[in-house]
Amino acid sequence: MKHELRLYCEKTKLADLRDFLITELSHSKLTDVLRNELVLAVEEVCANRIIHTHGCNPSSHLHVKVHQYDDRIIFEITDNGEPFDILDYKTPDLKEVIKDRQKNKAGGGVGILLVKRIMDAIEIETHPSWYMVRLIKQLNSK
Template sequence: MNYHFKAPCSKKKLRSIREFISSNLKKHALADVEINMIVLAVDEVCANLIIHSHNCDPEETLELSMLIEDNKRVIFKIIDRGEGFNPLNHKEPSLEEIIQTKKKGGLGLILVKKIMDHIEFKSDSKKNVCILQKNIGI
């Protein structure tokens, strides 16, 4: 099953993105805990793109597709045309660093990498594509 969602790059649209993911995952009888973890991971990537790559500019858009393959895995493709950011190249701070520097944030990408089973990033002069895959129903 394939689902698509397109939204302006506004923080106000993050709720709609979360609802889109959650409502479509519920159609496939996933446990609420699993749904919440997946929503958290995809929301984090979308929020980072909206805030950091697009400076919350509602004139720019974010495209999200969600493919559920045989109730065994869900694959998200997040497409944008902002400044490319490869989450795989991001060095996560340690928890000690975050506590010592009293830094707000920094845990989101750590969670994304822990929750998702596979992360891929592709970029060219026209668009960036972040692919997130989670094995489900196993």
Template sequence: MKNKLQISCNRQNLKNVREFIARSLDGTKLSGVEINSLVLAVDEVCANVIIHSNKCNENEKLEVFTELKENEVIFEVIDNGRGYDLRKHEAPNLKEIVKSKRKGGVGLLLVQKIMDEIDFIPYNKGHIIRLIKHI
């Protein structure tokens, strides 16, 4: 089963993304902890797309798809922003982040730890970020 959500690129809409992902996973064999982890991962990707790729431009749209299969869950985040290839992201120095008391900077590391596969696909004028979790 495939579900879709479309939002404008405003950080306030991230709540809608989290609720959409949680609803999409409701009734699956995933535990509450696993569902929360997946919600966190998709939320982080969407936040990065909204903030960094689309500069919080509410005229830009973001689409989120979920697809439930027997052995995996697929999430796709589609937008027309300038893009960022998650596969090329270098892990932050956690000691430096803690030492400097800096907020942020570890979200993509969490996504990489939570998801089993991350694909970055050029699409029309934008890109698709595909996240896959084997279940």
């Protein structure tokens, strides 16, 4: 099974992404906790691309594909924005993030950490005209 969503780069469209992912994952035998974690990870990557890469420009869009197999689920997020190497991202010290939040009431800084903890593998592909993040979650075969 393979399904795709064209997601325009507006923060309000993240609700459409959640609905799409929940519908796609409802066909699998995932626990509610795992389903919610996967939605969170994909949403975090898409939100970063929408906000930081595309500046919430509604004329830009992402393509989100879901590939479900017996042993794994693969999410592919593709767009034509500037590459960002999530694999090379240095995760901030959580104590510092908490301290900064308490001082400045600022958010952010832990989304990529969550993605890395939730997913089993993250792959990046870059080409002159597009950029793709592939998130892979292995499923226990029991």
